[in-house]
Amino acid sequence: MQSRRAAVIKLFTSGKSRSQIAYLLKEGKMFISRTLKRYADTKSITDKHRPGRPRSVRTLAMRKNVIRQIRRNPARSMRKMAKQMKTSKEMMRRLVRHDIGMKAYKIQKHQLLTTQTKQKRLIRSKAMLLRFTGGLHKQIVFSDEKLFTVEQSLNQQNDRILAGS
Structure with a gap:
């Protein structure tokens, strides 16, 4: 911010108009006007003192640390x-939601049906129909054994991820 303001003052003292400065620096005319007014009033381009209590927790360092995590x-x-x-x-929720711009959302289960998956389903269903026409479905044996899957089960209530909004 300081270097942008310094560039405005340097161009203005060299004789450029406000619109020329805005064009050269690709800045808004209000920024140029406010910078020149501040310089005329205080002979300085530093930030004004802001009232109120300064941030002590939701700082830039804290934000960067949370983003990294x-x-x-x-x-x-x-x-x-x-x-x-x-x-x-x-405070952590406020930092993530307002300062970083992310929110937690639930992972939803849904069927992934690509064109390749649809084609595979069609082939398999036709093959199954062929098995039933020959009477082979009567030869299927069912057991009470449990099939264990390698995939992790999804707990929609607890398994949430953070994503940008």
Whole structure:
């Protein structure tokens, strides 16, 4: 911000008009006007003192740290991040939602039907119909054994990930 303001002052003192400065720097005319007014009033281009309590927790360093953790593991709990950083859960939610612009959402189950999957289903269903026409379906044996899958089961209530909005 300081270098943009310094460039405005330098161009103005060299004799350029406000519209020429806006064109050269590709800045808005209001930014140029406010910078020149601030310089005329205070002879300085530094930021004005802002009233109120300065941020002590939701700082830029904290934001970068949270972004790094989310990139490493998007399914990480905001509660755990808050506990690790010794801050409140609400503050962590506010930082993620408002400062970073992300929100937690539930993973939804749905069938992935690509054209390749549809083609495979068609072939398999035709093959199954052929088996039933020959009476081979009566030779199928059912057992009470459990099939264990390698895939992890999905808990929609607890398994959430963070994503940009």
